[in-house]
Amino acid sequence: MCDSLTPVCDRKYAILGTGALGGFYGAKLQQAGYDVHFLLKSDYEHVSKSGLLIESKDGDFTLPQVKAYNDVEQMPQCDVVIVALKTTQNHLLPKLLPPLVKDGGVVLVLQNGLGVEEDISQIVKNVQVIGGLCFLCSNKVGAGHIRHLDYGKITLGEYTPKYDPAPLTERIQYVANDFETAGITIELATDLLLARWQKLVWNIPYNGLSVILNARTDELMTDAHTRILVEQLMNEVAAGAKTSGRVIPDSFIQTMLNYTVKMKPYRTSMKIDYDEGRPLEVEAIFGNPLRKAQAAGANLPQISCMYHQLKFLTQRNGIA
């Protein structure tokens, strides 16, 4: 394994799920010189032949040749395996992860939601699990064709049993260095659980309301009624975080509201999935936080209402 100070080395990265997020970060790592192995499903043939095309607000680029696979058994063991599937596919992880991650390696979970690191730590032993919260607006617009619309920063934090705060290790530093070498802004967090609840402050109101109310972020922020609803939901997420002993101050909520007001009008990824008839990440983004808060005796009525509405919509549309 390369050390943390080597700017570009032969560290092997695997991308599990070469979509909007995995395709973007994986391509940036390859462009920076890292050895990246991409697992694909429907785009496998196209990407094997033609590579990846990244349209990005930071500059478009193509990778005419990438190491593409449609079978994890054909992939080499990698130092860092990036989980970039939708969480709705996480039932596949017990089959995908063990052959792929090197003993002593890292599994980096870049998905939204809560609790995935805990599940992964049960699947693979003797690896470090790191969580990453991605402030990224990216869509897959065609086979091997990713459109990066905005942002890109990742907040990284180590997973420890029970999500206890963790000091920064050498492993997290080298992952951070690799991404920074690839031009991605990284922030390091010593409390992954707090970082995950903070990300939910955004995902719970906007992902949920965008589907239930058929609205973009700008519409939710300009209408006085939905603006109040968003803020109430954010406060409920903060109440949920408090049940785990994590404090999200009102100033953080105001920052998220301002961040969204300044964002280009955005159709959330959950809304895109809904419109395209794909499964929604309801359990990871709504179900897991609700259950965690409920287990600690807290009632989050507005989030609970939203969860049941989303379950109804996904059942009715056959995308549960």
Ligand SMILES: NC(=O)c1ccc[n+]([C@@H]2O[C@H](COP(=O)([O-])OP(=O)(O)OC[C@H]3O[C@@H](n4cnc5c(N)ncnc54)[C@H](OP(=O)(O)O)[C@@H]3O)[C@@H](O)[C@H]2O)c1
């Ligand atoms: N996109 C963003 O800007 C963004 C921002 C922050 C967080 N996130 C989070 O990142 C995660 C990934 O989201 P995404 O937007 O990148 O989703 P996505 O575009 O749907 O990408 C997921 C990819 O996984 C592939 N896949 C599914 N099953 C597979 C299998 N069995 N083997 C190989 N590949 C498989 C899919 O391929 P097919 O297309 O062939 O099914 C798809 O390309 C989610 O948790 C999301 O909430 C995304």
Ligand SMILES: CC(C)(CO)[C@@H](O)C(=O)[O-]
């Ligand atoms: C919040 C967001 C729209 C941009 O930071 C993105 O990270 C997302 O969809 O989770």
